Amino acid sequence: MKKTLFTLLLLTAFISCKSTSSTVSTNLDNKTERMLKGDWTLTSVNYPNSAYFKVNSFNIEDSKCFVNSNWSFVSNNNKGEMSLNNVSSDCKNFSSPITWYINKEGNFVLKIINDYKAKEVNNGFVLAVRNVTESSFNLIDTINVAGQTKNITYTFQRN
Incomplete structure (x- = not known):
């Protein structure tokens, strides 16, 4: 039992969200961006x-705290x-302003701006966008858990 508890604590220490790399394509997917326009x-x-x-x-916070969070996208x-x-x-x-775009890949x-100007924020997040419909979509983040790649799926519904 102690070994299992220690392993779980060790796993928690290795978990983190990834930030954007410096070479993310900026060729925009305007059609998908327009589909996400709104609340x-x-x-x-x-x-x-x-x-x-x-x-x-x-x-920012534990992932479960994001459930029922509100997001607004202006395309x-x-x-x-x-x-x-x-x-x-x-x-x-x-609460924070954001900048975002969807590239052709x-x-x-995503950049979370807080009290800064967008050009002053040097890091952000790259997530895969999947299953886009008029009423829902998913964002998929990839994290490293003790050397293994795991996916986190964020599911959004239109207001």
Whole structure:
């Protein structure tokens, strides 16, 4: 039992979200961007073994705190906003402007701006965008858990 607990604690220490690399394509997928225009709610976050470890999403908060967060995407200027309005005392409230785009490789590139100008923010996140419909879509993040690649799926529903 102690060995299992130690292994779980060790796994938690190795979990992190990845940041963008410096060479992300900026050739835009305008059609998909237009489909995401509007207001969305992140309705679920799923990943393997989620009962055993926590994932800190976007270097902000535990991934489960993002459930019911609100996201707004403006496609003509690639700006928007995201906000966590959690009723749980374990989660903090957070709100920030964002910049985003979808490139032709199917990557959703996101910068969380906070109190800065977009050009002053040097890091961000690259997630795969999948299953885009008029009413829903998924963002897939890839993380490293103790040397193994795992996917986190963020599911969005249109408001």
